Amino acid sequence: MEEKNVYQPYLMRIAAAIQETPDVKTFRLEFINEEDRKNFNFRAGQFGEYSVFGEGESTFCIASSPTREGYIECTFRKMGRVTKALASREVGDTLGFRGPYGNTFPIDQWKGKSLLFVTGGIALPPLRCVIWNALDTRENFKDITIVYGARSVQDLVYKHELEEWEKRGDVKLITTVDPGGETPEWKGQVGFVPTVLEKAAPSSADTIALLCGPPIMIKLTMPILTKLGFSAENIFTTLENRMKCGIGKCGRCNVGKYFVCKDGPVFTFAQVNQLPPEY
Amino acid sequence: MTEKKTIKKSSLDGLFRALKSGGKRVLAPVEGNGRTIFREVDSYNGVAAGYIQTTLSAKDALLPRCEEMLRFRTEQSTVTMEQGPAAPAPTVVFGMRPCDAKSLAVLNAVYLKDYNDELYRARADATTVIAISCTSCDEYCFCTSVGGSPGDTTGSDILLTEIDGDAYLAEILTGKGEALVAMAPDLFAAAGGAKTKPLADVKVQFDLKELEKKLPGSFEGPVWITQSLRCIGCGTCSYVCPACTCFDVQDETDANRGMRLRCWDSCGLGIFTLHTSGHNPRDVQSQRWRQRIMHKFSYQPDQLSVVGCVGCGRCSRACPVDMNILQHIKDIVEAR
Amino acid sequence: MAEFEPKIIAFVCNWCTYTGADLTGTSRIKYAANVRIIRLPCTGRIDFMLLMKAFAKGADGIIVSGCHPNDCHYTSGNFHARRRWMVFRSLLNFMGIDVRRIIFSWVSAAEGAKWAEVVNTAVKEIRALGPYDEYKNLSPIRASWRSEHAG
C-alpha cells in the first residue's frame, strides 16, 4: 500500500574506479538489486543524484552511454563535502543513486547529421554520454568532430578514450591545452578552445553543435560558432545549477519559469538566450 | 455538497477531546512568549482566540521544518536502507485562517505535480483543516488582492464563521470534514437561519492580472535594487510564509546509523544557489528579492496555475527591515 | 547491571598535557580507560566548537587541559584560551548545560601523576552524573533510536 519514496536512492556498488586527473575520478556503478537493474533505463543527457550515505547527495550527469547497459558511470571533481567523500570511496563500496532525471539530447532527431562537440575540462563527461551514444550507432551520423581543451595535459579527462577516439578513423578529435599547460610529449594543440575551434573551422552545414564548458569558455565560443554559421537552435548545451531534489521541488535550480532539473538540463542556445541570466 | 451546521464555542473543548480520544493529534494556535504558534494541545483551554494571524503558519504540519526522508545503516563498505519514517499521525489543524488554508493549493501544486512527493502526500492525506474565517484584519492583510477572501473555503475541510450567540457556523466542505463531525455529532446542531457576523473588510489593493502581465518585462528593471537595498538577506519571509516550499537536504549520522533530513530553505539566503566552485547565479540580494517576487507572482502562475502568495501578510509583519510586500507590489504595478 | 562507564573526550595541548599523559604511561601509573585523547597544538586551538561537537557526538564529559600559565610553548595561547573558556563556561551554564561535565585543568609535561588524578576524578564525577542523554538525544537520529528502543 505504501508508495515508493521518491527520495529513496537505488543502492549501487562501485564496480570500477579510474583516477582521471589528480582531482577527477570516474566510477562505474552497478545496481545491487537485480530488479532495479532490469527496470532501469535512461537517455543521453539525463543526470542523477549520487549519495554518499551520511554525507549527502551530489548532482552529476550520467557520463556513460545508454547503449552500454547494466551500469552507469559518473565523473566528478573533488570539490565539496560529498565529492570529497565520494573520492575516498573504493571499488566494492556502496553508493546511492536517484534518477535518471531531466530531459535528454534529441539524438533521434539528429539522424543523418554531423555532430560537433566543443567542450573544456570537466565538462566533457556530460557530452561523453552523447559521444559514445553516437559512436555506438555510428551509421546514423555523418562527420563527428570533437574539440576538447583543458588547462593542462594533466587535466584532460578520459585520456584512454581520447587515444581511442584519436585512433578511430571515423572521429575527428582536436585536443588542446592552455598555453603553459603542455608537456614536452604533448602532440595536440596549444591554445584556448575558441581559438582552436576557429582555426579548425568545422562546417556548420547540416551539423548539430554541442557546447559545454565553464561560463567564460561558453561566452567566448558562442561568437565563433555563430561566425561558423551555426544557428542558436542548432547549438545544444547542458546547464548546471545547484540542485538538491532533482525533481523540481526544492527550488534551487529555478531559472525563470524553468527548473533546470525538470525542464533541463539540456537546452538549445535559442532557449538559453530567453532565460534570465541566473545559471 | 456543503453542509451547514452550528457549533457553540463552549462545545469546542468537547470537540477537541473527542478528536483526541478518536486518535487525532490536534494542533491549535497557542499564544505565549511573544508568539502565537500552532502546537499540539489536549483541550481547547489555552487555545488563542482573536489573533489576526499566527506568527508562523501551520505549514509545519504538512512540511515540517525538519523531516526525516530516509534512514540507513552503514557497515564498512555496505549500506542497508532501514524502515523509513513512520506514517504521519492523523492530525487536525484548528484555527487556520482562510488564507493559510488556501496556501495548501500551492503546496499541493509543488509537491504533487510530475513527481509525487509521498512524504508530503502522506501528511496532506492525514491532515484535516478546521479554518476560522476572519472578522478582523490589519494593514498587512491583502488576501482579496490575490484571489482569496476572509471567508474563502478553499483548502478547508470545515470552515467556522462566527454567528451570534457565541457560536460558529460550520461549513462542512469535504469528506474529511464530515468524518470529523461524525466523531462528535452531538456537538453540532442544524444551522437553520444562522446569521454570520460581518467578515473583515479586506480591500483589494492591486490588480493581480496587471502584476502578472507586468513582471516578465520588468526583470531587468531598477526596481529590484531600489526595493531591496535595505533587505538584510535573512530567510524570515520564506519561513513565515505558508506558501514557500523550498527545502534543503542534510545527512546526519550517529555512529553507523544515519538519516537524511529535509529542512526549510530560503531563496533569500545567498548560499541557496551557491555552487561549490564559488559561482553564484544569484549573487546579490536584489537578485534574490526579484526571485522571490517572480517565483510567486510570475513563474508559479505560469507553470502551476497557482499564485504563490495568499496575502496573509506574515512576511511584511515579520520583516526586520519593513520589506512590505504589499507596498512593493503596488509600486511594481504602478511603475511605468 | 554493569556500572555506567562514561565516555570522556580530552582535548589536550601537544606540549604539556599530552607529554604529561605520556609520562603517566611511561611511569606505569594506571588510570581510568574512559578517556579518548585528542591532541591539539595548543590550548589556544581548542575551539569551543570542538567541545560542542564532542557532546553532540555522545561524550558524557570533556576534559580540556594544557600548559600552566607562563609555560605555553607559544607564550600566550593558554592565556587567551583561559578567557574564552571562562566566557564559554559561563554561557553554557546560563543555558542550562551541565558545566560539571567539562573539566579544565593545567597539567604540565612533568605531571604524569596529576594527569592520572585529573582523569580518575573526572571519571568518578561524571559517572556519578550519569550519561549526558539530555544533550545528545536532542539530535533526531538519537531521538528516534531512543523511541524505538523504548517501545
Place this chain on the structure above:
Amino acid sequence: MQDKIIQKARELLSGGDVKVVIGYGRGTGDRVHAVFVQKPEDAGALVMDARCLQNLAVYLPKQEVKALGKPAIVARPPVMRAIRQLMYEEQFREGDIVVIGVSDDGQVLDFPDLKSMIEYIDKLPLTLSPEEAAAVAKLDAMTREERWKFWMEETSACIKCYACRASCPMCYCPRCTVECNQPQWISVPAHEMGNLEWHIMRAMHLAGRCVNCGDCYRNCPLKIPLNLLTQRIIADIGDNFGQESEYVLAAFKPEDKEDFIR
C-alpha cells in the same frame, strides 16, 4: 534633532565626497526603515525618533550599498560601537565612512573623523541597563534544570531563518560557520540540537564583540530572547576583564580569573 540630521546630510551630499547617507526614513504603517539618500534634495526624507533603533552599521559591508559610494551613516551609540569594532577588525579604515552621531540624549554630534568618534564612544562603557541586568539575574537565579527547560522551550521555537545573524553588524562573514560543512560544525536543520548549537555558536562568536543593540531579539520573528545570551557575556566580560576599548577576547591578563581550572 531630525532637522539637524537632515541639514547635515544635505551638506555632506552637496559636498560631493559622501555619495550616500544611510539613515532612517518613513516606512509603511507607523514603522520606520533604513533609507539610502543619494541626493541633497532627498535628505528631507530622513527621520530620527524613538522608533529608529535598527543598527544601520549592518549595511556598511553590503555589496549593493558599497556600490553606491562613500557612505555617511546616522549612528546612535550602538552603531558607533559597531563601527569601532568593525574598524578594529579591519573592515574599515579612517576616511571610509562619515558618522552623523546621535547621542543618547538626542544631540547631533559632529565627528570630523572616525578617530574622534572612537574617542567619544570610548568614554561610554558598554554596560547593561538595570532592566537588562535584572532579566539576566532572573535566569541566573534559576536552577540549572530550570534554565535548561527555559532555553529548550525558547530555542525549540527557532526556525533558523537567521534574522539574528542577518541583522547583526558583527555577522559579516561571507561564509558563516553554519555554512561550513567540512566538517559540518553545526547541524543545519532547525531541530533541537541544530537550534541549540546555533545559538551557542552565535553568542560565542559575538563574545567581546556584541554591542548590545538588541537587533537580534527585536528582529527574531519568534521573539526568542537571544540577546540574553550576549548580555550574559557582556556582564561576564565587564565583571572579569574590565572595560577595554580593544577586543577583550584577543587580549589577556596574567592574573585573569581561573578558579574553575584544576
